[in-house]
Amino acid sequence: MQDEARQRGTITLIALTLVGTLNFVDRQILSVLVEPIKQELHFSDTEFGLLTGLAFSLFYALFGLPAAVIADRGKRVRVIAIACAIWSAFTAFTGSVHSFAAMAFARFGVGMGEAGGTAPSISVLSDSFRREQRPLVIGLFTLNGPVGVFVGAAFGGWAATHIGWRGAFYTLGIVGLIAAPLLWLLVREPRRGQFDEAPSPAAAEAKPATMMGTIAFFFTDPNLRLLAIGSGLSAFLSYGMLNWIPAYLMRVQQMPLTAVASWFAVAAGVTMGAGMVGGGALVNAAVRRSARGYATVPGYATLVLVPIFGLSLIVDGWPLALALMLVPMACCTVFTPASLALAQELGPRNARATVAATLLLMFNIAGLGLGPLFVGIVSDMLTPTMGIEGLRTGLLLLLVPGTAAIFVYLRLANRLAAQSGTPKPIGPEVVA
Incomplete structure (x- = not known):
């Protein structure tokens, strides 16, 4: 019986990670193809900041919570499969656009579809593995981010010279439309809370949590509030970095597009993957000693990231700049598995997808929505007087929220240590 559960959990992890990878490839490909798209459609950096950030994250945020509530009340695997079909259809549509408005509409659709992917997946995985395995399992699942960056960068560089940027979006859309029904067939819906401690009678008889009740609980709980702030600041830094590093290396450091495909793709994929799995x-290991490990690990990772990323932006030559970026690209992903795992511990078991979606709301509004947009706006504002150095300045300013995140994580670590020296759940069992 245990072997069957372990095998089923492994299949679930692999399938959800592969679908999640498509999710991130669809996000990353636009950043990699920024220069050829700009040449044809004549977008500004601010417009591209909107397309890679706010246009996507706005609809991701709007649909993320409702999709999570549907998942908490119904079949989560079905929700993920339908979401995959939606975002893949809009990805294919992106290849046909000829204006900023059409491109924004396509990104709206991609964001709407991807809103139903990550949070329900985290909930499914939390009910497929024992609680002591969850940080590492979530770290393995979030490998979809760096693998997606690697595939997106490699495929985007190849597509730009062989099938064009439009062909790249058509291809990705078709792959996703094939993957969606396969996921539905391969992955079983796990029983909620099957690996948790025995629920209390109130928890066992509780009705499904309401969206407003879960959100109210999330933002009134001091630990979850600090987690949201720290994660939002980290995401602002992380997405701002990752969405603009390819353009920075090509524009400021004169890195050829072919080198982006062969060097940056590998560097980003390996380092970010190391950050995800290593962080998990x-x-x-840390939470076996104290619950503060959920916060100290991303806090110390950010402490390493800030000075080294700053140094990478003031050197000359893309080989040295990219070499120095290896450590920051690993450190910038550490917060993801730590934050998502802690949210699952602090939140109620009958609202895990909604708690994850609420945290991801911070990731995507503060991070993906505002981080890339901020860098794009700074670049456009300074380009008339500073030229290509405007983009470098925009990236350097990301170090400010990164520094603030360090202090937030340390504050959260102290709260967790004061409340519990062990990694037992700190939040209530249910939210009515």
């Missing part, structure tokens, strides 16, 4: 493993 470090949290697994």
